Amino acid sequence: MPQHLETDVAIVGAGPTGLFAVFELGMLKLSSVLIDALAEVGGQCTALYPEKPIYDIPAHPAIEAGALITRLEEQIAPFATPRLLGRQVNGLSGQAGDFMLTTDQDDTIKAKAVVVAAGAGAFGPNRPPLDDLPAYEATGAVQYYVRRREDFRNKRVVIAGGGDSAVDWALALKDIARVSVVHRRPKFRAAPESAAQLDEAARRGEIEMVIPYQLHALQGSDGVLSAVVVATLDGETRALPADSLLPFFGLSMDLGPIAAWGMQQAMHHVTIDPATCQTSIPGIFAIGDVAAYPGKLKLILQGFSEAAVAAHAIFPIVHPGEALHFEYSTSKGVPG
Structure with missing residues (x-):
């Protein structure tokens, strides 16, 4: 049933940055509504890698992505923020102080x-150009993210790619599965520490490194995978026995209707003033991965900082002419 809501701030995107924006706004006694195209909050943390450990969240030496979302939900629970999930914003009109959004x-x-805390918009995996790929996707033999690590126990897993996801999951699965990593060159784009751990695991025989190769074909029948065929640039091929293929070639991003709002953009991202996180349209702010400015780091913790900056910049729009007497949370507590 359609809902008709009135609030101080509409947050488009319910990933970790959007969730923390609820908290920062709530601490300034500003109400908000969360809107997301996915059926549950958490963005990529929930949809793509809930069991993936994250190591750069302050005070958490390691925390799984799904657990991080759970903690953020606990943090914003006092504000009872309405959620419009499974909905895409398809219209925006008005101006600062008086916007109308439709879904x-x-x-x-x-x-x-x-x-706008929409990550980099709607996302989907970059699929390898392999024959009969849909049949293997349908059975789960080919997957683009890991929701449950245990699903791969005692399986032969081929991981393709050279970025953080490929390296992180190779390390995470090596103790429960037979893992082969396929990459077209020896150098990986992953974090140096993770790449070093991968090299060490390969040296100990815990992971098979298949370099320099790239995906060539799938072998099996009726969606049941038996081998992944890889090839060198010279055309030399070999078959890797496999029950599962995990191709990690990144995500294709699409801002969708947001791109038509007229905000200044750069390389499919929204340009902001880092001092306020405001876009080129007054009253519209962007935080997290979707936001672009010189020196930007695509880290969840930087998105958290941007949420705080944006909340303080929004206060005078909601309460024009009213001074903000900011207090630290240690003395202020969470508003009831």
Whole structure:
């Protein structure tokens, strides 16, 4: 059923940065509404890698992505923020202090400011150009993310790619599965420490490194995989026995209707003023991976910082002429 809501701030995107924006706004006694195209909060942390450990969240030496989302939900629970999930924002009109957003489910949201926390928009995996790929995707023999590590116990797993996801999952699965890593060159794009751990695991025989090769074909029948065929640039091929293939070639991003709002963009990202996180349209702010500015780091913790910056910049839009007497949370506590 369509909902018709009025709030101080509409947050488009319910990933970790969007969730933390609820908290930062709530601490300034600003109300908000969360809107996301996915059916649950958490963005990529929930949809793509809930069991993947994250190591650079302050005070957590390691925390799984799904657990991080759970903690963020606990943190914003006092604010009872409405959630419009499984909906895509398809319309925006108005100006700072008086925006109207509409969704593909005919919801309407009246807001004084808008925060775009949409990651890099709608996302999907970059698929390898292999024959009969859909049949193996349908059975789960080919997957583009790991939701449950245990699903791969005692399996022969081929991981393709040279970025953080490929290296991280090779390290995470090596103790429960037979793992082969396929990459077209010896150098990996992953974090240096992770790449060093991969090299050490390969040296100990815990992971098979298949270099320099790239994916060539799939062998099996009726969606049941038996081998992954890889090839060198010279055409030399070999078959790797496999039950599962995990191709990690990144995600294709699409800002969708947000791209038509008229905000200044750079390389499919939204340009902001880092001092306020405001876009080229007054009253519309962008935080997290979708935001672009000189020196930007695509880290969850930087998105958290941007959420705080944006919240303080939004306060005078919601309460024009009213001074903000900011207090630290240690003395202020969480508003009831």
